[in-house]
Amino acid sequence: xxxxxxKNSDIAGIKSADIVMDCIKKKKxxxxxxxxxxxxxxxYESLSRLINNKKIDVSSVKTFNLDxxxxxxxxxxxxxxxxxNKHFFSKVGISRDNINFLNGNAKNLKxxxxxxxxxxxxxxxxxxxxxxxxxxxxxxxxxxxxLKSKTREVILLDATRKDNSRFFNGKIGKVPKKALTVGIExxxxxxxxxxxxxxxxxxxxxxxxxxxxxxxxxxxxxxxKHRDLTVILDREAANELD
Ligand code: GLP
Numbered sequence: 001x002x003x004x005x006x007k008n009s010d011i012a013g014i015k016s017a018d019i020v021m022d023c024i025k026k027k028k029x030x031x032x033x034x035x036x037x038x039x040x041x042x043x044y045e046s047l048s049r050l051i052n053n054k055k056i057d058v059s060s061v062k063t064f065n066l067d068x069x070x071x072x073x074x075x076x077x078x079x080x081x082x083x084x085n086k087h088f089f090s091k092v093g094i095s096r097d098n099i100n101f102l103n104g105n106a107k108n109l110k111x112x113x114x115x116x117x118x119x120x121x122x123x124x125x126x127x128x129x130x131x132x133x134x135x136x137x138x139x140x141x142x143x144x145x146x147l148k149s150k151t152r153e154v155i156l157l158d159a160t161r162k163d164n165s166r167f168f169n170g171k172i173g174k175v176p177k178k179a180l181t182v183g184i185e186x187x188x189x190x191x192x193x194x195x196x197x198x199x200x201x202x203x204x205x206x207x208x209x210x211x212x213x214x215x216x217x218x219x220x221x222x223x224x225k226h227r228d229l230t231v232i233l234d235r236e237a238a239n240e241l242d
Contacts, residue, residue, distance in 0.1 A: 002230045003210070005238040009198040012232050013042025016129070016194055019230065021050050023127050023192065024061060031062045033128030033187070034088070035139070036080045038166075039196050040131060041087055048091040059095050064120055066130075066139035066187075068104040070153060070178035078168060079104070102151070102180040109153050113180055117151040120186055128190035132197050134205050135159050136218035140181035143217045147225075149183035184222050192228045195220065197237040206233060207240035 006012050020043075024030045034040075051058055065084060068074075074081035081101050089099060100119060106112035130138050135157065141149060142157050161175040168174040187193070197206050205218070210231070214221045223229050233241075 001224060001226075003233065003238075003241075004230065005233045005235060007235055009039070009042045009234050012196060012198060012234050013044075013046040016043050016196060016232050017046035017050050019194060020047060020127060020129065021054075021056070024058065025056065027126060029060050029062065031064070031123045031126045033125040033182075033190055034063050034065045034084065035129050035131050036065070036067070036083045037131040039198055040129070042198075043129065043196060044087040044091075048088060051092045057093070059093050060098065061094050062098040062100070062123060063094060064100045064116075064123070064125060064182070065102070066128075067179055067181040068102040069176040070104040070109065070180060071176055072104055074101070074103070074105070078174075102182075104176075104180055109180060113151040113153065116180075116182070117186060120151070120182065121189075125190040127192045127194065128187055130187070130193060130195045130220075130223075132195060132202065132205060132209065132220050133160055134163060134201060136205050136209055136220045138184070138187060138195075138220050138223070140179040141184050141187075141219045143219060145184055145216060145219045147188070147216070147222050148185050150186055151180070151182045154179055154181055184219060188222065188226055190226075192230075193223060193226050194230045194232060195223060196232050198234040200236040200239065202237040203239045206237050210241060 068080045072079045165172040165175050209220045
């Protein structure tokens with residue numbers, strides 16, 4: 001595992017975008033696993049700027065997003081699909097056919113998850129970018145998730161709904177209670193993983209994740225078993241590390 005600490009989230013966004021871009025340039029049909037959340041915004045800003053300034057052809061890059069709320073239409077501005085369009089897809093030339101997303105409004109959610117899992121298995125993710133929740137969740141794999149978990153429907157914990165309520169005008173009641181998420185096993189099969197964490201709110205979980213043992217109550221801790229994990233922190237998030 002490699003840990004990189006930089007001054008602030010803007011620099012971390014640039015650093016992570018540089019790493020991702022180097023990887024994309026090395027492989028023609030690159031498969032990129034993507035995440036949502038406030039942490040990802042500086043990363044998407046830097047990556048789209050790099051792609052556009054350097055005129056990199058990303059039309060054949062394939063993407064798989066980690067998760068989506070259940071019962072929210074993808075055109076709804078609270079959906080993760082909308083977030084991705086706003087912060088990344090609308091800015092770069094990735095072909096629409098190459099964008100893969102879980103549909104939280106699918107009639108048969110089990111089948112939706114099964115098919116998504118199959119698609120990822122077929123393509124194999126070259127690089128997965130991740131954030132981390134304050135309880136250690138990755139994607140929507142909440143504490144208690146199994147290392148062997150696959151893409152599935154999950155019930156969100158109140159702590160996660162509370163944290164994410166800032167995207168729902170501060171109203172926890174408006175945050176969906178369920179979501180679809182790629183599983184931990186699915187994430188672990190990615191060839192390379194980069195996890196980003198910024199701000200003092202994340203200092204506690206970053207300390208528990210990096211210094212604690214591998215424990216299903218901190219789902220991110222499973223990542224420490226991965227052979228190619230890079231953790232990029234800003235100073236505030238790294239504040240409690242030794
Ligand atoms: C959500 C997402 C996660 C993300 C987490 C942290 O729950 N499902 O993928 O890592 O939020 O979000 P933020 O970056 O806004 O702190």
